[in-house]
Amino acid sequence: xxxxxxxxxxxxxxxxxxxxxxxxxxTAHLPGAVNLQFNRADLADxxxxxxxxxxxxxxxAEPDPIARVAEQILCGVGFRVLGNLAGGLRAxxxxxxxxxxxxVIDVDQLHLDLSAYEVVDVREGYExxxxxxxGAALLPxxxxxxxxxxxxxxxxxxxxxxxxxxxxxVASILLRHGKEALLVFGGMxxxxxxxxxxxxxxxxxxxx
Amino acid sequence: MLEAADLGLTISGVLETHVHADFISCARELAxxxxxxxxxxxxxxxxxxxxxxxxxxxxxxxxxxVRVEAIAxxxxxxxxxxxxxxxxxxxxxxxxxxxxxxxxxGDVGRPDLLVGDSQFDVMDEAQRAEWQWLSIRExxxxxxxxxxxxxxxxxxxxxxxxxxxxxxxxxxxFEKHHNLAPAQAGxxxxxxxxxxxxxxxxxxxxxxxSINLGLLEAEPVS
Numbered sequence: 001x002x003x004x005x006x007x008x009x010x011x012x013x014x015x016x017x018x019x020x021x022x023x024x025x026x027t028a029h030l031p032g033a034v035n036l037q038f039n040r041a042d043l044a045d046x047x048x049x050x051x052x053x054x055x056x057x058x059x060x061a062e063p064d065p066i067a068r069v070a071e072q073i074l075c076g077v078g079f080r081v082l083g084n085l086a087g088g089l090r091a092x093x094x095x096x097x098x099x100x101x102x103x104v105i106d107v108d109q110l111h112l113d114l115s116a117y118e119v120v121d122v123r124e125g126y127e128x129x130x131x132x133x134x135g136a137a138l139l140p141x142x143x144x145x146x147x148x149x150x151x152x153x154x155x156x157x158x159x160x161x162x163x164x165x166x167x168x169x170v171a172s173i174l175l176r177h178g179k180e181a182l183l184v185f186g187g188m189x190x191x192x193x194x195x196x197x198x199x200x201x202x203x204x205x206x207x208x
Numbered sequence: 209m210l211e212a213a214d215l216g217l218t219i220s221g222v223l224e225t226h227v228h229a230d231f232i233s234c235a236r237e238l239a240x241x242x243x244x245x246x247x248x249x250x251x252x253x254x255x256x257x258x259x260x261x262x263x264x265x266x267x268x269x270x271x272x273x274v275r276v277e278a279i280a281x282x283x284x285x286x287x288x289x290x291x292x293x294x295x296x297x298x299x300x301x302x303x304x305x306x307x308x309x310x311x312x313x314g315d316v317g318r319p320d321l322l323v324g325d326s327q328f329d330v331m332d333e334a335q336r337a338e339w340q341w342l343s344i345r346e347x348x349x350x351x352x353x354x355x356x357x358x359x360x361x362x363x364x365x366x367x368x369x370x371x372x373x374x375x376x377x378x379x380x381x382f383e384k385h386h387n388l389a390p391a392q393a394g395x396x397x398x399x400x401x402x403x404x405x406x407x408x409x410x411x412x413x414x415x416x417x418s419i420n421l422g423l424l425e426a427e428p429v430s
Binding site for chain 2: 019020039040063065069
């Protein structure tokens with residue numbers, strides 16, 4: 001699809017799926033894009049876990065052959081994909097189109113100024129209970145699409161996962177809903193490596 | 209490209225140990241598609257027809273914590289370059305060397321492909337054999353013993369001789385002690401040994417080399 005065709009699709013309610021890694025996504029992406037990092041092994045599973053099937057999608061991946069493979073994978077499990085952006089971000093910018101960014105902080109900045117943020121942990125419950133940042137709210141990525149609009153915070157939302165793949169996905173969904181979200185690059189792996197404190201929750205009682 | 213994307217990696221450079229004679233490499237196309245440099249040993253300037261990023265002996269590419277150091281290892285071809293990998297996340301000691309078609313497991317890269325054709329090359333067979341001897345003995349074998357060796361080929365490839373092992377990797381220590389070719393008495397004996405233990409020449413190698421040098425267009429597979 002040309003940038004003009006993508007603009008038209010956005011006007012019809014299409015959602016851009018940006019399949020690049022979180023770093024380039026954070027630097028610049030198409031307005032409202034959702035960051036679902038590509039891989040062949042479980043892209044279909046992760047898309048099905050997180051995204052609704054009743055909206056149309058446009059794929060942005062680079063280089064173009066990756067976008068075509070991503071499109072096939074998503075169509076194969078029933079997503080409605082209108083096409084992919086030919087020529088990637090360069091073509092989009094050359095067409096004079098606007099980009100958005102996702103602010104990024106690292107765990108040192110988060111630790112230093114923890115009270116300035118509302119920490120949102122987007123891992124699954126079993127990971128969260130094993131050790132999370134004190135006071136972090138649990139919003140599993142699998143529930144993010146439904147719960148994003150209800151997520152509230154007086155402060156900017158610092159979004160955390162194990163590294164930065166799911167956190168970038170959920171942060172991009174929160175941004176779509178007009179929330180002030182930041183990506184905590186490096187996530188819990190970096191947090192634990194620094195030796196910063198974590199809080200553990202009681203495991204769920206086993207069903208008797 | 210898909211393999212890189214699966215790992216969430218962006219291809220920021222394409223490295224070739226040498227211009228190949230046994231397969232059409234597509235390195236140029238891969239670099240173009242990713243908008244990144246295509247590195248080839250600087251000696252290839254003399255005979256490659258397209259633009260590439262020349263890489264010289266001792267040049268280091270930094271990839272985050274990983275360093276890639278070029279080691280000029282002429283012999284199999286004049287521009288041949290090995291790449292020494294160090295991962296500073298674990299240690300400042302080098303970890304492995306991508307030897308291309310210089311040092312194989314149990315054998316070495318043949319020095320006799322396309323010699324004497326001035327369109328492709330600047331060395332004769334004896335000179336190439338001597339360079340291969342020096343590249344392996346004076347350069348690769350001076351690396352620390354623990355360094356792992358990952359060559360371009362193993363098993364039946366026609367780029368080496370009959371002693372090439374089916375094992376895909378080795379170490380500098382093991383090859384120093386158990387590789388027959390570099391254990392010969394000197395460069396002349398080394399050259400004679402390689403002639404005796406050579407395999408038949410690869411199919412279509414003149415045409416393949418011409419395509420990889422940018423002198424011929426590849427025909428699409430129908």
